[in-house]
Amino acid sequence: MIVGFLTIVVVVAAGSWLAHSGVLDERSQVTLGEIAFFICSPALMIRTISEVEIAAAGTNLLASAIALTVCFAAFAAVSAGVWRRPLGEVVIGSLASSYVNAGNLGIAIAAYVVGDIGVVVPTLLVQMLVVQPACLVLLDRVRAHRVDLRGILTRLLTNPLTVAAAIGVVLALTGWQLPEVVAAPIDVLAGGAIPLMLLSYGAALRLAPRLGRGGHNAEVALASVLKLAVMPVVAWLTGTALGMSGEALLGVVMTAALPTAQNIFLHATRYRVGQTVARETILVTTVLALPVSFVVALLLGGHL
Numbered sequence: 001m002i003v004g005f006l007t008i009v010v011v012v013a014a015g016s017w018l019a020h021s022g023v024l025d026e027r028s029q030v031t032l033g034e035i036a037f038f039i040c041s042p043a044l045m046i047r048t049i050s051e052v053e054i055a056a057a058g059t060n061l062l063a064s065a066i067a068l069t070v071c072f073a074a075f076a077a078v079s080a081g082v083w084r085r086p087l088g089e090v091v092i093g094s095l096a097s098s099y100v101n102a103g104n105l106g107i108a109i110a111a112y113v114v115g116d117i118g119v120v121v122p123t124l125l126v127q128m129l130v131v132q133p134a135c136l137v138l139l140d141r142v143r144a145h146r147v148d149l150r151g152i153l154t155r156l157l158t159n160p161l162t163v164a165a166a167i168g169v170v171l172a173l174t175g176w177q178l179p180e181v182v183a184a185p186i187d188v189l190a191g192g193a194i195p196l197m198l199l200s201y202g203a204a205l206r207l208a209p210r211l212g213r214g215g216h217n218a219e220v221a222l223a224s225v226l227k228l229a230v231m232p233v234v235a236w237l238t239g240t241a242l243g244m245s246g247e248a249l250l251g252v253v254m255t256a257a258l259p260t261a262q263n264i265f266l267h268a269t270r271y272r273v274g275q276t277v278a279r280e281t282i283l284v285t286t287v288l289a290l291p292v293s294f295v296v297a298l299l300l301g302g303h304l
Helices: 002-020 026-049 054-081 087-098 107-114 117-144 150-157 160-174 180-191 193-207 217-241 246-256 262-272 275-300
Strands: none
Touching: 002 107, 002 193, 026 107, 026 117, 026 160, 026 180, 026 193, 026 262, 054 087, 054 117, 054 150, 054 217, 054 246, 087 217, 087 262, 107 117, 107 193, 107 246, 107 275, 117 160, 117 180, 117 193, 117 246, 117 262, 193 275, 217 246, 217 275, 246 275, 262 275
């Protein structure tokens, strides 16, 4: 397991060095992430999900869903009930507290630390097929005072990870095998996903703006604590209660300890609400994600 963490740290450090030396700037860092998001990660999702036993993932899915729901609801309760924030800010802050970066950093950590990329699949499915559509409905209602179901459906059907997940699920449920002429290039593209993610991640850490200037420090602090501390604990308690142990329990807790997904900032920007909370929570949780993951692995992995 220690080799897995060292591998991640070295590649992340390489990305940071490239940014520090000027080889990568903000634009090229984003480009790396977009290549991973639009091409390589979907290929990896198809390959990974197609090999997952969907029926056997039910316990993981339930534990992940409960951990996400608890943190989402906790932030919403404080934001709406105590701070009296408007609905749009409540939704974005709640997502920042609970929606994990399973499609990028999560895949890398699952591959090199847990040893099984499939542990992030249930979380990806819950987030992309349930949580994200529901929250987009709320945000559409806030911005336009109506629900743009066509726009929401279009965004879902054009999200490469959602499409790839759906293809993977169909392949897993039916047992179909992709023809070699299709599977071979998918495997090649999938191989680039994790290196690109980690290089982009390292560059983003070096290029990140300073914290605390947006005037929403309380919200950022609450969201970060919920995301990195409360969510893994809830996942551990739930997983243990459901009889999970060993690699399965480590996987669900490690996934819960991932940082806030970057697409939450994209939603905040698109709907022009909660941008500061989303951006700074993503930064805080991203910077602290590896140390937290190391602690989780140390406590649940048994050995490093």
